[in-house]
Amino acid sequence: MNATAETVVTSTGAMSSAALSSRTDVGQTVGDITAKNPRMVCRAVDVYYGEKRAIKSVSLDIGQNEVVAMIGPSGCGKSTFLRCLNRMNDTIPSARVTGSIKLDGREILDKGIDVVPLRAQVGMVFQKPNPFPKSIYENVAYGPRIHGITNSKAELDALVETSLTKAGLWKEVKDRLGEPGTGLSGGQQQRLCIARTIAVSPEVILMDEPCSALDPIATAVIEELIDELRENYAIAIVTHSMQQAARVSQRTAYFHLGDLIEVGETDQIFTNPQHKLTEDYITGRFG
């Protein structure tokens, strides 16, 4: 299927956007699905759980140096779509993914793809912090060690320090690297998981509600971190917090019952969404 044929790419001009202010149709994505410098290019992606079509021909780019927020009500398919991006859905026996997802031009849905290095290139941070039951140091060092990223203990030490620094955790843990990762606070554990993801040199970072288990202060720290990570990575984040999507992302994608309804600059989505369903959702009228 030609994905672009299904996509209505609108001008960002104010007058043009006004023309679509009351769109209610479903099945065509409103807005520009493309990114300026795409790392991941998804076209006509369908996900089936058995007979159920959970994602319906979704096309979307994830660009370098940008955070794409995926929002929508529970069951809309945003997490399912996110999990396609590093083939996490492979772990679900009934799941079947069709369409095309390319990482730097390479098709990742090909059966011959080794998902282990793929998941290093496309790292994931989950809703609940899930450090390994090992030391802080080992949590970060584990990935580089199994992927053979470093050649010496000194290199590994340096990589652990760099990763923890990038994750904004180094100063807090540098004197207790041997202590269990599970002994950290929730926010620190989540940053440890981010450090663990960064340590294997990913190109894309996926985040599935990374702050939903954190208090507002820890959330703010993670959000600041996401903004810093954007300088080096392409980031896709699923969040239930619309304020968080508005704060951290440059582009926002709204999902509804498996359809990607609208994509746009975050400023535009939160001030002047073009689709009625998007507007109803972000204004709290959804029901």
Added chain:
Amino acid sequence: MSTEPTRGHTVKAYDSELAQLRGLVLEMGERVVEQVTDAVAAVIEGDPAPAHDVIERERKIDYFELDVDESIFNIIARRQPAAVDLRLVLALSKVVGNLERAGDKAEDIAECALRIQSREGCPDAAMFHYVSRLGKQACCMMERAMDALARTDVDQALDVFADDRSLADELTAAMRHLMSFVVEDPSRLSQVIDLLFAVKALERIGNHAGNIAEQVIFVAKGRDVRYQSRENVIAALRRREA
């Protein structure tokens, strides 16, 4: 054509707060129209009573602005409005500013009326011709703008733009007309100056109605049409609706 959201918020109290806010602004609009009507009547009828009423009531208009600002402040802090709700709240903040200034202009007209009445000699009834015309037009524009705001009606808002254009022509005609009385009888200069102030104030009130209409378009379309050619805006939006 109304572009109101068709569905209420899941949190009903939010609907109620927005409705109350809009209601407060609409009530303020009614009061301003009443002020303008009474101020014009005070000029034309030579009656000081409505002029004093207008001046006394002006403070209530200011209080409306304070109440609306407080309500907006609370809604932003507590509800973090987005999209059309955010546009509505921001627009209402600007609308009350325009209404407050229109209220000030009504007070200016009432003061003109008192000055005219305080001087010896009554102006010729013909001198009030354009005060009456501009007064009716300014009030009509303000009512139409507030109606457009009440229903988020773009067509009504565009009608106000069209009226704003003709109001400027009326002002030019009024000034020429009033100056002709000075040419005929230079002793009428003071009366004419006061009436010129009054017609200019009425034109400004019409302009404020136009500014309110701009905010209606912002709410409905998400498009900021301030400082743009009204003709272009009318042409573009009418064509789009057609």
